[in-house]
Amino acid sequence: MSQATPLGAGPGRGEPLLAVSGLRKYFPVKGLSFGGPSLVVKAVDEVNFAVWPGETLGIVGESGCGKSTTARLVMRLIEPDSGQVRFEGRELAGGSNASLRAVRSRMQMVFQDSYSSLNPRLPIEDTIAFGPRVHGTPRAEARERARRLLAAVGLDSARFGRRYPHELSGGQRQRINIARALALNPRLVFLDEAVSALDKSVQAQVLNLLVDLKAEFNLTYVFISHDLNVVQYISDRVLVMYLGKVVETGPVDVIYNAPRHPYTQALLSSRPSMDPERRITVPPLTGDPPNPINPPSGCRFRTRCSFAEEVCARVEPPLLALPCGGHDVACHMMVPNSGHSRAGQAS
Amino acid sequence: MSSSFAVATSAISTGDRLVEVNDLTVRFVSKDTTIHAVNGVSFTLAAGEVLGILGESGSGKTVTLRALMRLLPEGRTQIGGTVRVAGHDVLGLSPGALSRVRGSTIAMIFQEPMTALDPVYTVGYQIAETVVRHENVSWAEARRRTLDLFEKVQIPSAQRRLDAYPHELSGGLRQRAMIALALSCRPSVLLADEPTTALDATVQIQILLLLRSLQKELGMGVVFVTHDVGVAGEIADKLAIMYAGRFIETGPVTPIMRAPRHPYTEGLLASTVHGAMRGQRLKAIQGSPPNLEILPAACSFAPRCPRVADICLAGVPPEVPTGPDRMARCVRITQN
Ligand SMILES: Nc1ncnc2c1ncn2[C@@H]1O[C@H](COP(=O)(O)OP(=O)(O)OP(=O)(O)O)[C@@H](O)[C@H]1O
Ligand SMILES: Nc1ncnc2c1ncn2[C@@H]1O[C@H](COP(=O)(O)OP(=O)(O)OP(=O)(O)O)[C@@H](O)[C@H]1O
Ligand code: SF4
Ligand SMILES: [Mg+2]
Numbered sequence: 305m306s307q308a309t310p311l312g313a314g315p316g317r318g319e320p321l322l323a324v325s326g327l328r329k330y331f332p333v334k335g336l337s338f339g340g341p342s343l344v345v346k347a348v349d350e351v352n353f354a355v356w357p358g359e360t361l362g363i364v365g366e367s368g369c370g371k372s373t374t375a376r377l378v379m380r381l382i383e384p385d386s387g388q389v390r391f392e393g394r395e396l397a398g399g400s401n402a403s404l405r406a407v408r409s410r411m412q413m414v415f416q417d418s419y420s421s422l423n424p425r426l427p428i429e430d431t432i433a434f435g436p437r438v439h440g441t442p443r444a445e446a447r448e449r450a451r452r453l454l455a456a457v458g459l460d461s462a463r464f465g466r467r468y469p470h471e472l473s474g475g476q477r478q479r480i481n482i483a484r485a486l487a488l489n490p491r492l493v494f495l496d497e498a499v500s501a502l503d504k505s506v507q508a509q510v511l512n513l514l515v516d517l518k519a520e521f522n523l524t525y526v527f528i529s530h531d532l533n534v535v536q537y538i539s540d541r542v543l544v545m546y547l548g549k550v551v552e553t554g555p556v557d558v559i560y561n562a563p564r565h566p567y568t569q570a571l572l573s574s575r576p577s578m579d580p581e582r583r584i585t586v587p588p589l590t591g592d593p594p595n596p597i598n599p600p601s602g603c604r605f606r607t608r609c610s611f612a613e614e615v616c617a618r619v620e621p622p623l624l625a626l627p628c629g630g631h632d633v634a635c636h637m638m639v640p641n642s643g644h645s646r647a648g649q650a651s
Numbered sequence: 652m653s654s655s656f657a658v659a660t661s662a663i664s665t666g667d668r669l670v671e672v673n674d675l676t677v678r679f680v681s682k683d684t685t686i687h688a689v690n691g692v693s694f695t696l697a698a699g700e701v702l703g704i705l706g707e708s709g710s711g712k713t714v715t716l717r718a719l720m721r722l723l724p725e726g727r728t729q730i731g732g733t734v735r736v737a738g739h740d741v742l743g744l745s746p747g748a749l750s751r752v753r754g755s756t757i758a759m760i761f762q763e764p765m766t767a768l769d770p771v772y773t774v775g776y777q778i779a780e781t782v783v784r785h786e787n788v789s790w791a792e793a794r795r796r797t798l799d800l801f802e803k804v805q806i807p808s809a810q811r812r813l814d815a816y817p818h819e820l821s822g823g824l825r826q827r828a829m830i831a832l833a834l835s836c837r838p839s840v841l842l843a844d845e846p847t848t849a850l851d852a853t854v855q856i857q858i859l860l861l862l863r864s865l866q867k868e869l870g871m872g873v874v875f876v877t878h879d880v881g882v883a884g885e886i887a888d889k890l891a892i893m894y895a896g897r898f899i900e901t902g903p904v905t906p907i908m909r910a911p912r913h914p915y916t917e918g919l920l921a922s923t924v925h926g927a928m929r930g931q932r933l934k935a936i937q938g939s940p941p942n943l944e945i946l947p948a949a950c951s952f953a954p955r956c957p958r959v960a961d962i963c964l965a966g967v968p969p970e971v972p973t974g975p976d977r978m979a980r981c982v983r984i985t986q987n
């Protein structure tokens with residue numbers, strides 16, 4: 305049992321493509337504190353993880369646990385309060401605007417809302433060509449690339465290229481968003497609830513497409529979703545967040561078949577059974593996630609955890625690597641001599 | 652035929668036919684277009700029974716539910732067919748009679764509770780007010796009933812929560828308050844429009860289990876709309892799969908989930924991702940959902956169907972029996 309590396313334990317495949325350590329963002333809350341102490345939402349609090357080239361890292365957790373904020377911080381769409389982000393071996397903190405822009409083009413993001421992220425007054429071919437144009441690609445070449453990408457996402461450029469966003473279905477618009485993200489030849493793509501708004505029949509098409517494009521363009525994905533089944537399908541490794549903290553991370557099979565954190569266990573067994581003859585009879589968890597403005601002391605999960613003991617309120621459990629390697633858990637039951645009555649039994 | 656989905660030949664609601672819908676159609680007409688939202692839906696619902704309506708966005712689920720309460724914009728909406736709820740001819744009721752039936756006989760839970768709860772009043776006041784209005788009881792009595800309801804829907808610190816405004820409650824508590832509001836006048840039929848879709852997984856299962864136990868305890872008939880087959884599997888006794896405003900497959904929940912017969916249901920289940928599919932290519936349904944401005948005189952699924960043949964374009968497929976209490980609207984299904 306050892307302290308996890310600051311990068312989170314990795315599968316030992318050399319240098320990670322992305323390494324995040326100590327990432328933190330507290331949002332001030334306006335209007336609630338008349339003269340009193342100013343309140344903050346601890347949206348992302350000392351988050352560490354790494355992504356290796358060619359893999360898909362899934363991020364799961366309930367609404368408001370900090371998934372999108374984590375992605376936005378890494379992309380520098382918002383400034384972190386503290387923490388390091390290394391991408392392709394280079395430190396991103398405090399870089400100049402020009403170097404940041406160059407790096408950012410190699411990290412792209414696809415959002416959930418397919419409509420609001422497209423320019424309504426631009427034909428979709430021009431939307432896709434826009435990024436390359438800004439980065440100095442000649443007009444004809446940018447257009448040619450846009451057409452190739454339209455074909456890559458399964459849309460015939462002759463038929464669709466001159467259409468406007470409102471003339472497309474939700475699934476088609478999401479394909480445009482993906483094509484646009486790929487137009488700058490990124491290495492890493494953050495997919496933030498990228499298929500969540502789509503109908504199941506269309507979602508399957510887009511998931512197949514994402515798998516194909518990953519192979520074709522040598523991509524690495526960070527796949528954020530509240531849909532636990534989709535994350536299981538697409539991810540190689542999974543990171544579980546609760547109230548701004550990483551509580552567990554490991555290979556997808558380990559997380560889904562042998563989760564060790566009580567929250568991960570409850571979250572996964574909250575999934576519908578898919579068998580009406582074997583329905584869930586007892587809710588795995590009671591209550592809602594607590595308010596992130598004033599998270600519980602010690603382990604943030606303790607207010608809903610059925611194993612919580614005195615130490616859980618007093619001490620924050622560290623994210624520790626289990627001996628098997630590549631599997632990190634933040635729970636006192638996993639920490640030898642933590643003071644929890646079940647400490648160290650697990651293994 | 653004993654199917655509880657069978658189209659009744661005589662439109663008399665008796666015995667266990669709490670809800671009886673016959674050839675329901677709903678169109679939205681404006682000067683430049685007509686939307687054919689619901690195109691001939693028929694079903695019956697018994698007391699104590701849960702019907703799950705499963706379908707993708709725009710298939711007509713919400714419009715069907717709203718038609719059962721006549722909660723649709725009067726001027727632009729054309730409704731056809733018959734809807735009988737506990738003996739009332741809903742589509743023929745006078746406005747006064749309709750508002751008495753709403754709430755006390757049939758009540759609805761909405762997908763987004765914020766739209767149903769008024770932000771300027773406390774949740775306790777809103778529920779008590781409904782009870783006073785419908786049941787002519789004193790405010791003290793209504794408030795006591797509201798507290799009972801809050802306890803029944805398992806809102807912790809119920810007494811204190813009565814005085815909370817909707818925005819002061821978490822998503823899960825708001826949905827519980829919404830359920831309390833819907834139950835406040837002891838309806839015999841509860842309509843639930845995706846009541847858990849906006850909730851987190853751990854909260855969703857709590858609400859589903861709550862609805863299931865309340866439904867059993869109160870013996871209500873429930874129509875539960877969802878786009879998530881897993882959710883339907885946790886709550887429904889029988890399922891109706893909706894596509895382009897029609898029920899294209901109906902029957903008891905287990906056989907449909909284990910062995911769907913309509914090509915659309917097959918495709919929908921095959922494209923619903925679950926763990927065992929890791930590493931496999933998903934069998935997606937090609938194409939996109941239909942345009943409801945045109946009502947084809949053929950199978951609406953034909954343009955996307957892997958089994959399409961000329962016969963599919965000859966007319967709207969009839970109900971083909973596919974097993975005990977089961978039917979599918981597909982002419983390519985061999986009967987058994
Ligand atoms: N710009 C902001 N200002 C203030 N608070 C914010 C801001 N952005 C996010 N938050 C808060 O930070 C927390 C984390 O939000 P975030 O959007 O990262 O969650 P998430 O895990 O992506 O949730 P969801 O599943 O709902 O998308 C939430 O409590 C949210 O309300
Ligand atoms: N008031 C209205 N006026 C015009 N068209 C409407 C109106 N309400 C619904 N529609 C249309 O009727 C069709 C069916 O809509 P409905 O809301 O029933 O879909 P749904 O199955 O509930 O979908 P979702 O899963 O997205 O909620 C859609 O094409 C919708 O755009
Ligand atoms: S640290 Fe304590 S409260 Fe937190 S998950 Fe482990 S046992 Fe539960
Ligand atoms: Mg988010």
Ligand SMILES: [Mg+2]
Pocket residue numbers: 712713714844
């Ligand atoms: Mg709806």
